[in-house]
Amino acid sequence: MTEALPERLDRFMGRANAAYYANHDPFGDFTTAPEISQMFGELIGAWAAVAWALMGRPDRIILAEAGPGRGSLMADARRVTARVAPDFHAAAQVHFIETSPRLRTEQAKRVPDAAWHDDLSNLPDGPLILIGNEFLDALPIRQFRVQDGQWAERHVAGSDFVEISCPPQSGLPVDEADEQGYLERNEPAEDFVTSLARRLAAHGGVGLLIDYGSAQNPGDSLQAIRSRRMAPALEQAGEADLTALVDFGAVARAAQRGGASIQGPVTQGAFLNALGLMPRAVKLAAGRPETEAAAVLGAARRLAEPAAMGRLFKAIAVTPHGFPPLPGLAA
Numbered sequence: 242m243t244e245a246l247p248e249r250l251d252r253f254m255g256r257a258n259a260a261y262y263a264n265h266d267p268f269g270d271f272t273t274a275p276e277i278s279q280m281f282g283e284l285i286g287a288w289a290a291v292a293w294a295l296m297g298r299p300d301r302i303i304l305a306e307a308g309p310g311r312g313s314l315m316a317d318a319r320r321v322t323a324r325v326a327p328d329f330h331a332a333a334q335v336h337f338i339e340t341s342p343r344l345r346t347e348q349a350k351r352v353p354d355a356a357w358h359d360d361l362s363n364l365p366d367g368p369l370i371l372i373g374n375e376f377l378d379a380l381p382i383r384q385f386r387v388q389d390g391q392w393a394e395r396h397v398a399g400s401d402f403v404e405i406s407c408p409p410q411s412g413l414p415v416d417e418a419d420e421q422g423y424l425e426r427n428e429p430a431e432d433f434v435t436s437l438a439r440r441l442a443a444h445g446g447v448g449l450l451i452d453y454g455s456a457q458n459p460g461d462s463l464q465a466i467r468s469r470r471m472a473p474a475l476e477q478a479g480e481a482d483l484t485a486l487v488d489f490g491a492v493a494r495a496a497q498r499g500g501a502s503i504q505g506p507v508t509q510g511a512f513l514n515a516l517g518l519m520p521r522a523v524k525l526a527a528g529r530p531e532t533e534a535a536a537v538l539g540a541a542r543r544l545a546e547p548a549a550m551g552r553l554f555k556a557i558a559v560t561p562h563g564f565p566p567l568p569g570l571a572a
């Protein structure tokens with residue numbers, strides 16, 4: 242028997258997730274905020290309308306979403322803007338950045354007038370509002386371990402980790418390593434944010450990124466979710482969703498490298514509460530049968546309460562320098 246050659250963790254994760262998203266309905270395995278409640282997309286739609294007004298109400302605006310999943314967030318946002326912000330609604334053209342053909346089909350059912358792209362660089366020029374919910378956490382990470390000044394990078398061989406020594410990595414904050422000495426780097430996330438920042442600085446607009454994450458390097462945070470439970474990360478590649486915490490410090494530095502500013506990060510709970518989640522929930526629940534009303538209020542709590550999604554998930558905006566304060570992002 243020949244032993245499998247070690248593969249760098251990010252290459253393994255990229256391959257595993259591409260297979261996973263191509264062949265599965267991920268929403269059987271995990272639930273995201275827009276799938277918990279329509280209120281999430283509605284509030285982000287209203288947020289986008291305010292962002293557009295702060296941009297000076299351009300006649301045409303690219304309303305893009307990266308990794309839109311089932312398309313629920315955008316469908317909920319569009320339904321609200323048609324009613325409460327008709328000028329913004331008419332100015333907005335929806336563009337989706339999505340690599341999974343299977344999910345593109347799902348998205349087309351809910352937002353038939355969208356245009357699809359593989360990558361941020363394929364979006365047309367012009368002012369942009371870009372939303373990304375749980376997009377960065379699915380992108381492949383590298384992991385390093387620093388012990389006594391010696392660096393090693395984690396690889397995967399079969400279903401085991403192996404560590405291969407490597408030169409010190411500049412730009413990674415060693416003082417943020419976890420107790421075992423691990424540090425993570427999400428290069429595609431950093432590249433995405435830097436490209437977004439360059440584009441916003443050149444053409445105007447804002448980006449809103451919401452993800453589960455930490456203020457600084459998370460150390461070792463790789464996890465696999467299958468059937469709503471934690472699963473082993475390295476076994477049965479392509480059968481579970483592999484994610485890692487997003488390092489919001491790294492996101493902020495990536496935005497600044499691209500010539501943009503940031504607002505936030507703030508917790509998802511603070512963000513949604515500032516946008517009026519609870520009054521919206523009460524209004525939506527009013528007049529419904531008791532169990533339905535309770536479900537609406539329960540969903541709002543799940544999104545915003547610290548012990549549920551409210552604290553672990555965070556929101557950050559990327560803007561051109563000098564952009565006025567956006568709703569919900571004041572720390």
Ligand code: SAH
Pocket residue numbers: 262267273274275276307308309310311338339340341344359373374375376379380
């Ligand atoms: N935003 C959605 C889905 C999150 S799951 C929600 O909140 O429900 C991650 C999404 O990102 C999926 O739609 C997946 O197909 C997409 N995705 C993953 N990697 C991608 C990549 N490199 N480029 C574009 N889309 C990607």
